[in-house]
Amino acid sequence: MQTAEQPPTVNVITGGAGGMGVACARALGGTVLLADLSAERLAEVAGELAGDGITVETTVCDVADPAQIAALVDRTAALGRLGALVHIAGVAPPGFTDPEAIIRIDLVATAQILEAFLPLVTTGSAAVCIASVGGHRGVSRPVDAVLADAFAPDLVDRLLAVLPTEDAGLAAYAFAKRGVILQCERYAAAWGARGGRVNSISPGHIDDTSMGSLIATASPYAAIAALGRAGKAVEIASVVSFLVSPGASYVTGTDLRVDGGTVPAILHHRDPEERDSWHRAGTSLPIA
Numbered sequence: 203m204q205t206a207e208q209p210p211t212v213n214v215i216t217g218g219a220g221g222m223g224v225a226c227a228r229a230l231g232g233t234v235l236l237a238d239l240s241a242e243r244l245a246e247v248a249g250e251l252a253g254d255g256i257t258v259e260t261t262v263c264d265v266a267d268p269a270q271i272a273a274l275v276d277r278t279a280a281l282g283r284l285g286a287l288v289h290i291a292g293v294a295p296p297g298f299t300d301p302e303a304i305i306r307i308d309l310v311a312t313a314q315i316l317e318a319f320l321p322l323v324t325t326g327s328a329a330v331c332i333a334s335v336g337g338h339r340g341v342s343r344p345v346d347a348v349l350a351d352a353f354a355p356d357l358v359d360r361l362l363a364v365l366p367t368e369d370a371g372l373a374a375y376a377f378a379k380r381g382v383i384l385q386c387e388r389y390a391a392a393w394g395a396r397g398g399r400v401n402s403i404s405p406g407h408i409d410d411t412s413m414g415s416l417i418a419t420a421s422p423y424a425a426i427a428a429l430g431r432a433g434k435a436v437e438i439a440s441v442v443s444f445l446v447s448p449g450a451s452y453v454t455g456t457d458l459r460v461d462g463g464t465v466p467a468i469l470h471h472r473d474p475e476e477r478d479s480w481h482r483a484g485t486s487l488p489i490a
């Protein structure tokens with residue numbers, strides 16, 4: 203008797219042409235669909251990965267555009283069954299400081315992606331969204347209720363209204379990444395109802411990516427980390443692999459800090475002013 207052939211499992215990675223994206227593609231293997239802004243960069247990365255026994259598909263996709271997210275979902279469905287969805291694409295200071303764009307690209311796009319992929323979720327599908335230790339800063343807690351509803355039409359206006367003018371980009375990033383953590387909590391039930399899981403990872407300073415090398419020019423947090431060093435993209439990828447694996451089958455709706463103990467070191471910093479200034483993200487905003 204002939205049995206129907208199972209469609210292949212596809213692992214989708216946004217920000218797939220970046221440092222963490224490539225490390226995750228290597229760690230996950232199989233059929234990997236890399237989505238990113240630049241066709242040129244995607245082609246370079248696909249070439250690098252081709253020798254590693256990975257089936258690499260690529261697609262140009264700006265995650266800030268819902269129509270391009272819809273096209274990414276269609277492309278995934280055409281390739282096979284959704285396995286892992288690793289949502290890495292994002293922007294951050296000091297390279298990127300426009301607060302509105304940070305909120306739209308980092309936060310709103312994350313909610314749109316988790317929503318748009320929902321119809322493809324089947325038993326075993328698992329999303330990991332990359333948040334940040336920035337999302338653990340106290341400055342964002344008073345606006346949790348706003349951040350939790352990423353589809354509210356007045357979301358951006360409400361956040362811009364409370365942002366100070368000084369260091370607005372850093373505070374917007376803290377808001378947006380806190381929002382990423384909250385979206386993963388919120389979508390756990392909807393994905394769970396279809397047999398899927400959703401988690402976030404909050405990296406500390408990861409210094410072997412383009413973004414990480416820029417952060418190195420502005421942040422002292424690698425030195426503050428309990429482990430006294432920055433992390434590497436492969437150290438994020440190995441935790442992504444765990445979170446999408448059957449070994450994490452009862453883990454959903456949670457955030458895992460992969461920061462070498464950066465947040466714990468700051469929370470228990472011997473100088474309370476140092477701790478509070480980290481929580482304030484350089485602003486004079488109140489912290490909860």
Ligand SMILES: NC(=O)c1ccc[n+]([C@@H]2O[C@H](COP(=O)([O-])OP(=O)(O)OC[C@H]3O[C@@H](n4cnc5c(N)ncnc54)[C@H](O)[C@@H]3O)[C@@H](O)[C@H]2O)c1
Pocket residue numbers: 216217218219220221222223237238239240263264265266290291292293294307332333334335404405406407408409411412413414415417
């Ligand atoms: N590197 C760090 O120290 C660090 C720390 C905490 C969190 N993060 C988070 O990790 C992610 C960055 O990953 P990385 O360190 O590999 O950096 P990276 O710069 O190497 O990769 C980021 C990738 O995202 C892509 N991208 C940016 N905007 C996009 C958009 N609108 N649509 C599609 N793709 C887009 C870029 O083209 C790039 O390829 C971000 O979400 C960032 O907030 C990084």
